[in-house]
Amino acid sequence: MFSKSFPFQSLFTLAHRRFLTSILVALVAMFGWGLAPALAAKDIPAVALSPTETITFTERELARGKKLFNANCAQCHVGGQTYPNPDVSLKLSDLEGATPPRDNVLAIVDYIKNPVTYDGVESLLEYHPNTQLISEYPRLRNLNDEDLKLIAGYILVQAKTLPGWGGTKSESHSDLAGYL
Ligand code: HEC
Structure with missing residues (x-):
C-alpha cells in the first residue's frame, strides 16, 4: 500500500524545487540585467x-x-x-x-x-x-x-x-x- 504522505511529499518537493529554481532564475535575471550594460559600457569610452x-x-x-x-x-x-x-x-x-x-x-x-x-x-x-x-x-x-x-x-x-x-x-x- 502506498503511503498517503507520498503524493504530498512529492508535491512539496516539486514546489520546493520550483521555488529554488525561480530564485535562481530571478538572480540570473537581476545579475544579467545589471551586468550586461556595465560590461558593454566597459568597451565604450566616456x-x-x-x-x-x-x-x-x-x-x-x-x-x-x-x-x-x-x-x-x-x-x-x-x-x-x-x-x-x-x-x-x-x-x-x-x-x-x-x-x-x-x-x-x-x-x-x-x-x-x-x-x-x-x-x-x-x-x-x-x-x-x-x-x-x-x-x-x-x-x-x-x-x-x-x-x-x-x-x-x-x-x-x-x-x-x-x-x-x-x-x-x-x-x-x-x-x-x-x-x-
Ligand atoms: C553638405 C555637406 C555637409 C553635411 C550634410 C554636414 N556637414 Fe558638417 N561640415 C561640412 C563642412 C563643409 C564643414 C566645414 C565648415 C567650415 O569650413 O568651417 C563642416 C563642419 C562640421 C563641424 C565642425 C568640425 C570642426 O572640426 O570644427 C561639425 C561638428 C559638423 N560639421 C557636424 C556635422 C553633423 C553632425 C552633420 C549631420 C547632422 C553634418 N555636419 C552634416 C559639411 C557638411
Whole structure:
C-alpha cells in the first residue's frame, strides 16, 4: 500500500524545487540585467559632455547615433572627414582647435543648431545643414535634442576609438568608402 504522505511529499518537493529554481532564475535575471550594460559600457569610452562633464553612451544609443549620422551627415563627413573642407574634419584635434572648442557633445549639438566658421566669427547658417533653417534642410526637422546628442556622441566615440577617423589632409574622399 502506498503511503498517503507520498503524493504530498512529492508535491512539496516539486514546489520546493520550483521555488529554488525561480530564485535562481530571478538572480540570473537581476545579475544579467545589471551586468550586461556595465560590461558593454566597459568597451565604450566616456566622452566629454561639456568642458567639465563626461558622459558614457550605451551601445544602443551609439547605434542610433550612427544611424542618424549616416542618414544626415555622412554624405559630407564619411569616416569623419569633411568634404569639401578636409581641414575642418571631425577628428578630435580639429574639433579641439575650433573657437570655441567642439570636442564635446553639447558644443557639437550647438554647432548643428547654429554652425559658425572655425574661428567662431561668422555664421554658417546658410551654408552648413542645421536645425534652424528647416526650409533649407527639411530632413533635419525631425531631429530632436536627444537625437543630436546621440549623433555627437557617435562622432566623439569614433574620434576616440577609430584610428584614421577624420582622415589625413591628403586623403581623397573616395579612399574612405570602407567606412560606410
Ligand atoms: C553638405 C555637406 C555637409 C553635411 C550634410 C554636414 N556637414 Fe558638417 N561640415 C561640412 C563642412 C563643409 C564643414 C566645414 C565648415 C567650415 O569650413 O568651417 C563642416 C563642419 C562640421 C563641424 C565642425 C568640425 C570642426 O572640426 O570644427 C561639425 C561638428 C559638423 N560639421 C557636424 C556635422 C553633423 C553632425 C552633420 C549631420 C547632422 C553634418 N555636419 C552634416 C559639411 C557638411
